[in-house]
Amino acid sequence: MKRLALITLPLTLVLLAVSSYLALVVAPTEATMGDVQRIFYYHVPSAWVGGFCFFINFVASIWYLWKRSPRSDALAAASAEVGVVFCAVLLIEGTLWARPVWGIWWTWDARLTTTLVLWLIYVSYLVLRRFSAGQTQVMAAALAVFAFADVPIVYMSIRWFRTQHPSPVMGGGENSGLAPAMLQVFLVNLALFTVLGILFIWLRYKLETAEQALESAHAQAALKGAA
């Protein structure tokens, strides 16, 4: 544990420090919103990592339903939990950006609502894993397959509907895009957050497999005691 902490804690601090430095110091100030626009450099990478985690959860769940592999179930559990954390940060940062820019904390527009629904679905997935008995892994995997359907809806919501949420910054047509200096910071932060997400998934996966091993050791000990 000590060795893991010695690796992961400094690495996390470095990733957060570098991404904050780039966003708060290196990136130029946006002309209309001013400094509050810098929330974007944490908001969008958090969204990307959340979606990435839910995609891993989706693939691992399909693999579990097919092969019944405990390792893929562990990966599904790990990625869902990490995704929920990143998605929670995304939602909080969104409200902290919306208050000074829109004058409101929240509005029920398509992007915000579908994102909140996505977060609630994966929270319910984690609750299901924690509190149900019997075929928990199968039920969780089945839920995960349906849950992932909301991810493309969230992504496309600002293209399909007229929303208060800003239109796509990347790939949103003629008027979309970022200034080169902003784009560089954004892409580096995207990469740094991806590393952070993978680090968390790996660590949480190790925990999940260790908990599975402990559970089976307890079961074996109980069987020996009964014999």
Added chain:
Amino acid sequence: MSSIAFLKAAYIVAWAAYLAYLMRILLRMKKVETEMKDLERGK
């Protein structure tokens, strides 16, 4: 509240959330390791 306060809050929340989550995983890992050792000692 100025917009800078919201910017600071956003970064503080993100740092706090990610570091708290990391610490939670590490503490749970420590607990599992201790339980496993206790179980092996009891054999």
